[in-house]
Amino acid sequence: MADDTVLKVDELCTHYLTTDGEVMALDDASFELKRGSSIGVAGESGCGKSTLAFSLLNQVQPPGEIMSGSIDLDGIEVTELSEKEARRKIRWKKISMVFQGAMEIMTPVYTVGHQMKEPLKYHKDITGQEARKICEKYLELVNLDGSIFDRYPHELSGGQKQRVVIATALLLEPDIVILDEPTTALDVVVEARIMNDLKRLREELDISMIFITHDLSILAEVSDNLSIMYAGWIVEFGSANKIYKDPKHPYTEKLMAAIPDIRTDIERLEYIPGVPPNLVNPPSGCRFHPRCHKAMEVCRELVPETYDVDGVRVKCHLYSEDESIAESREATYETAYEDESASEEYVGEKGKEVSEGLAEAEKAEAMEE
Numbered sequence: 616m617a618d619d620t621v622l623k624v625d626e627l628c629t630h631y632l633t634t635d636g637e638v639m640a641l642d643d644a645s646f647e648l649k650r651g652s653s654i655g656v657a658g659e660s661g662c663g664k665s666t667l668a669f670s671l672l673n674q675v676q677p678p679g680e681i682m683s684g685s686i687d688l689d690g691i692e693v694t695e696l697s698e699k700e701a702r703r704k705i706r707w708k709k710i711s712m713v714f715q716g717a718m719e720i721m722t723p724v725y726t727v728g729h730q731m732k733e734p735l736k737y738h739k740d741i742t743g744q745e746a747r748k749i750c751e752k753y754l755e756l757v758n759l760d761g762s763i764f765d766r767y768p769h770e771l772s773g774g775q776k777q778r779v780v781i782a783t784a785l786l787l788e789p790d791i792v793i794l795d796e797p798t799t800a801l802d803v804v805v806e807a808r809i810m811n812d813l814k815r816l817r818e819e820l821d822i823s824m825i826f827i828t829h830d831l832s833i834l835a836e837v838s839d840n841l842s843i844m845y846a847g848w849i850v851e852f853g854s855a856n857k858i859y860k861d862p863k864h865p866y867t868e869k870l871m872a873a874i875p876d877i878r879t880d881i882e883r884l885e886y887i888p889g890v891p892p893n894l895v896n897p898p899s900g901c902r903f904h905p906r907c908h909k910a911m912e913v914c915r916e917l918v919p920e921t922y923d924v925d926g927v928r929v930k931c932h933l934y935s936e937d938e939s940i941a942e943s944r945e946a947t948y949e950t951a952y953e954d955e956s957a958s959e960e961y962v963g964e965k966g967k968e969v970s971e972g973l974a975e976a977e978k979a980e981a982m983e984e
């Protein structure tokens with residue numbers, strides 16, 4: 616592993632072994648994180664973002680299981696650690712996480728300080744006074760008053776609670792902090808402030824960060840690299856600048872087009888037709904083919920490889936130099952959004968919710984007209 620690489624993930628697969636079948640939530644994920652740099656992970660709900668995060672901490676809960684692959688965290692093979700070893704050697708100290716919805720699960724009966732001190736007490740042999748000082752230092756770093764240490768969670772606003780959770784993740788000065796939807800429940804002004812603070816903290820503390828969100832528009836400012844996920848796959852990975860300017864994967868293209876631009880007059884926002892698939896029975900070949908506007912005949916049959924396109928890794932047949940695939944580009948395939956029935960067999964629970972939401976929105980729009 617190169618000296619400046621703090622995390623190297625290779626062909627990682629994590630599945631949920633449920634009574635309804637094996638949910639292929641994360642398949643063949645490979646990427647690297649450089650020291651002090653950041654990755655933004657984006658993709659629709661249910662595409663495997665949180666599963667990736669839990670896998671990196673070796674904290675996937677049953678029925679989930681890391682099936683194969685490797686996670687090299689600064690020389691430690693994470694997939695081989697027992698639960699006890701993971702707690703002692705890596706969590707909080709080397710890699711910490713702000714869990715999705717974490718601010719909602721702060722215990723109301725204990726003060727902020729009581730809850731913040733937990734990881735410090737577990738990992739460091741220090742007095743209560745010393746722990747308090749460290750907590751206050753990090754509360755101030757996230758722009759809170761140190762006196763919040765003595766307050767109860769119900770006395771804080773949503774933004775303040777989220778800052779407490781972020782401060783707690785920083786307490787043991789880990790190499791990497793994962794932030795899973797850190798601002799989803801907050802209004803846009805608070806969201807922007809917190810994202811700015813995170814950017815500043817990353818530079819001041821020289822930590823690597825992995826930001827997870829379904830909202831690509833908030834990643835632009837804080838990510839050096841982007842990892843675009845679809846149905847358990849990383850479909851595009853590389854420089855955020857390059858991907859924002861010139862997305863290569865058809866799914867990324869559509870995600871980018873769905874970001875509203877306040878400088879232009881838009882009558883109707885673009886959205887990706889169809890719905891996310893059921894990961895127990897994902898579509899054959901390329902998992903995006905029933906929704907892809909560039910799908911070809913080969914996409915239905917063959918799983919695409921990942922190709923290097925101008926330094927960006929893209930999992931798509933469009934970039935294959937294989938002659939038989941090139942020939943098949945000629946044969947277009949009628950995608951599921953043109954032929955709705957073609958995608959129905961793949962639709963999962965999340966997909967049904969999205970589909971119902973879209974139908975409602977269309978009904979409301981029709982009534983307005």
Ligand SMILES: Nc1ncnc2c1ncn2[C@@H]1O[C@H](COP(=O)(O)OP(=O)(O)OP(=O)(O)O)[C@@H](O)[C@H]1O
Nearest residue numbers: 631633638640659660661662663664665666829894
């Ligand atoms: N405990 C579980 N048991 C069974 N399936 C699960 C479990 N947790 C997640 N999954 C499934 O794994 C897939 C990936 O879920 P995950 O929570 O990682 O997605 P996500 O991208 O984080 O979604 P969101 O944006 O909604 O947070 C989904 O199909 C989900 O239904």
Ligand code: SF4
Nearest residue numbers: 901904907914931932
């Ligand atoms: S492999 Fe085919 S279906 Fe998949 S994204 Fe590329 S063009 Fe679309």
Ligand SMILES: [Mg+2]
Nearest residue numbers: 664665666715
């Ligand atoms: Mg999630």
